Amino acid sequence: MNPHLAPVEVPDPAALAAVQRLCDLPSPYASGPETDALFAAAMAESHAWHAERSPLFRSLLADTPEVPAPTVGTAVRTPLLHANFFKRHEVLSMARDDVFLHLTSSGTTGQKSQMFFDEWTIRSAQRMVARIFDHYGWITPDQPANYLLYSYEPAPEVRLGTSFTDNYLCDFAPVRHTTHALRHTGTGHEFDVHGCIAALRRYAEEGLPVRILGFPAFLHFTLERMRAAGIPPVQLPEGSLVVLGGGWKGHADRQIAKEDFYDEVTQQLGIPPERIRDTYGSVEHCVPYIECAHHRLHVPVWSRAAVRDTRTLRPLPYGERGYLHLVSPYITSVPAQSVVMGDLASLHPGDECGCPLITPWFTIHGRAGVSRNRSCAVAAAELLKGMS
Numbered sequence: 001m002n003p004h005l006a007p008v009e010v011p012d013p014a015a016l017a018a019v020q021r022l023c024d025l026p027s028p029y030a031s032g033p034e035t036d037a038l039f040a041a042a043m044a045e046s047h048a049w050h051a052e053r054s055p056l057f058r059s060l061l062a063d064t065p066e067v068p069a070p071t072v073g074t075a076v077r078t079p080l081l082h083a084n085f086f087k088r089h090e091v092l093s094m095a096r097d098d099v100f101l102h103l104t105s106s107g108t109t110g111q112k113s114q115m116f117f118d119e120w121t122i123r124s125a126q127r128m129v130a131r132i133f134d135h136y137g138w139i140t141p142d143q144p145a146n147y148l149l150y151s152y153e154p155a156p157e158v159r160l161g162t163s164f165t166d167n168y169l170c171d172f173a174p175v176r177h178t179t180h181a182l183r184h185t186g187t188g189h190e191f192d193v194h195g196c197i198a199a200l201r202r203y204a205e206e207g208l209p210v211r212i213l214g215f216p217a218f219l220h221f222t223l224e225r226m227r228a229a230g231i232p233p234v235q236l237p238e239g240s241l242v243v244l245g246g247g248w249k250g251h252a253d254r255q256i257a258k259e260d261f262y263d264e265v266t267q268q269l270g271i272p273p274e275r276i277r278d279t280y281g282s283v284e285h286c287v288p289y290i291e292c293a294h295h296r297l298h299v300p301v302w303s304r305a306a307v308r309d310t311r312t313l314r315p316l317p318y319g320e321r322g323y324l325h326l327v328s329p330y331i332t333s334v335p336a337q338s339v340v341m342g343d344l345a346s347l348h349p350g351d352e353c354g355c356p357l358i359t360p361w362f363t364i365h366g367r368a369g370v371s372r373n374r375s376c377a378v379a380a381a382e383l384l385k386g387m388s
Helices: 017-024 033-053 055-062 083-087 119-135 161-172 193-206 216-228 258-269 376-382
Strands: 101-104 114-117 145-152 175-184 189-191 210-214 241-244 276-280 304-308 321-327 338-348 361-367
Touching (some): 017 033, 145 193, 175 216, 216 241, 321 361
Antiparallel strands (some): 101 114, 321 338, 338 361
């Protein structure tokens, strides 16, 4: 068995039997009455787990029930916590001694979500990523790759979720060489656009597949600089893959339409559109959402999604815009199994996509409101200001 797909055991097999069965489902986009019933049972176990260990969640569960979202399950309780809550409070459902990993969501300044993980929580989330990569045939243990990472170069004090994720994704194809776009200087990070261009040209000549991971704005800026410098397009080897994440937050003035962005990647790097995928995720909710070949963010079997009115928090029907609400019982370390994100989104039925997947999918339309909160992407985008 591939080590990334190996079994992982919940902290208490008796109390979390349904959570274990749900997270053990091998098909990432399975759906139907049986999976819905299992999801509801797993959520009930998750609520009992956190109510016993978190006074905050116990009070939320005892409060007036929220309006249920049909896309989550009308019988499933989903007490609402906004993602911004975790920027101001540390709330654990475990002892500090059991913290396996501590990650943050933002850059060097500003408010940060402080998220704490026991080993089960982070390993199960990683296995979800592996199952989706396996579903698309992107785990290639016999095919080395060169990596261009548009994320923060690791350093002892760097605990950012984006860096952790991108470095984990390097495990799915053996690493021949790695280039980091955001180089650690000892006091911070700097965007090395010239190093990125040099790496792309060198990797094109070496003949190995190239995997480009991380913030899309930096890849776009690299391609812009190549055009401005008169550097001709390169043809990256067959099997190359682009998996992006983090969005364009904090740099919307330079954002281009997704279709135009994917076109420039294809034209300048030779990577076909079906090998270019965006993702959605956060340190507060680590379940991976990865675009299908039609570039839709389908909801995997381990979670459910809803969209809620920005004023009333009532669930909205398919197609309407509101706060994205993500639900999953996988997390046992922090009561973050039902999180209202700060992103505006719309949810759509699976059959509106046209790909073989039948689970619902969502589109992100931007951030809701104006806030001083800074995500990883916001901090990263600020590094671009001096490059234009």
